Amino acid sequence: MTQLRVELHTERRDQIVPGEFGVVAEFTNTSDTVAHLNTAQAERPALALEIRDAQGKTVLLRPPHAPEKGEGGPGEPIEPGATLTIEYVGFLDRSLAPGRYEVRYFSQYEPLGGTREEPLAAEWLSFEVAAPSDKFEIAEPLLEPTIFIEPRGFRFYWNWIKRYWHYFWCYILRLFGRESCGRVVTRNVDEPRTEVMTDAPPGFEAWNGTYGWRARFRLQVDQTRCRVTVTIRVRLVGAITAAQRTAWENAIEAGWSNGFKFCCYCCCCRTGYTIVSNIEFVDSGEDQVVNVGNTTTNMGNWGRNDTTAVSHEFGHMLGALDEYYTVDGTAWGQPWQVGAGIMNNPNEGPLARHFGVVERAVEAALGTSCSTRATSADC
Amino acid sequence: MPVHIRFDVSPTEGLPEAIFGHATFANQGDGPIAVLPIQMDSASLALEIRDGAGNPVGLPPPPVPNPEAHPIELAPGAVYEVEYPGFMPQWSEPGRYQARARLVGSDAHSDWVGLDITAAPPGAGR
DSSP states (O other): OOSEEEEEEOSOOSSBOGGGOEEEEEEEEOSSSOEEEOHHHHTOHHHHEEEEETTSOEEOOOOOOOOOTTOOSSOEEEOTTOEEEEEEESOSOTTOOSEEEEEEEEEOSGGGTOOSSSOEEOOOEEEEEOOOOTTSOOOOOSSSOOOSOOOTTHHHHHHHHHHHHHHHHHHHHHHTTSOOSOOEEEEEEEEEEEEEEEOOOTTOGGGOEEEEEEEEEEEEEETTTTEEEEEEEEEEESOOOHHHHHHHHHHHHHHHSSSEEEEESSSSOTTOEEEEEEEEEOSSSOSEEEEEESSOOBTTEEETTOSSHHHHHHHHHTTOOOOSEEETTEEEESSSOTTSOTTTOTTSOOOGGGGHHHHHHHHHHHTSOEEEEETTSOO | OOEEEEEEEESSEEOGGGOEEEEEEEEOSSSOEEEOHHHHHOHHHHEEEEETTSOBOOOOOOOOOOTTOOOEEEOTTOEEEEEEETOSOTTOOSEEEEEEEBOTTSSOBOOOEEEEEOOOOTTSOO
């Protein structure tokens, strides 16, 4: 368990101009002892922030400045319960294509608050880059003065060099038996989740409120099969037939399996780890208790003949938040939109971002960073 | 909105899954009241819970509102009854809680009802 918790905030998420966009990272020491954060390093967006586009593809940031003398070490002390904030502004490339993106703080390095086993990670924060328009004045970046001149095409060659260096390094590691790709890592995940829903229209005001639950599942990362299996053990309370239970199982497992994979920065499973979801009905040792009733009324009360809403509720069990009305400040619009994914429209399947909590758990299990992509996409 | 709400729990002490809630929403006015049934059926929408220190206890989110669901009319004198099996979150810490039922969109709510969550035996769930 890391000593620090980090949360990202921003004043504006929609129609932002990339060069002006900023986020504030708030670090809180949740432990009983003094924690440290090297702010000189943490202030550098390229070292501490991860950005991904709507397809889950990583958006690269400008490289950080070379480290200066005296910037090493554990950094500033943060007393138990105390909070420290860092503001990042102007870190996005001004030519970033319009569309929806997500940003988070992520580090597996001790000076930046994390470790390989327990990276320090914030929730993904989504934002939308506006289409270029004459009415937007392009401001100079406020942070990271550009001393690095980036000719067109440089990034391509740089990525190419990085990728093949990585392949070469992996080859060396495997040659000397340092990386066998035979690990099977299993762990139980238990993460509290909350969401604040607002902007429900007249007639649906009852949906406005603060909700809380726990995402609980067993995670297995299998390098021999390049597969991540997420199993939720559910104990049912109430009468249900075997056929009804099987219908739940089929709907959930078909909806949440094989559509996405985790692409992780490591030497194994370079085409990704396919995500397989599994619901297991148990008599004890459960992750969740579900009461069986006539209709589905929330994550813990499922309708015995319902196979649509229960798949949405399974998403909550995996840690996904709702995506209709306004949730935690993000305006998603009306529910049941076509193409908006299962957390908005339960008739649809999940989207990459709905595996966010699972992704973090895989990152912690493997000690590296991962992104979620469609199974058909390249890593 | 002249709705009288009564809320009981039974038993008043036990594991979260053992606590059953029972609410009645009675229209004591002269005219009909239109209300979406899910507003009363979902514990997430109808119940408020607070812990021993008075802090609100969050319930999981309600289901996505059904666009085809229509409000029902609660005629004068009519009573709508709902049961909330195991409405307390399974991860509730042992201790004293209070719960009440409400109807959002009105000032109507029941009295607070006290209940005690007991510790799960070792090995049960996690």
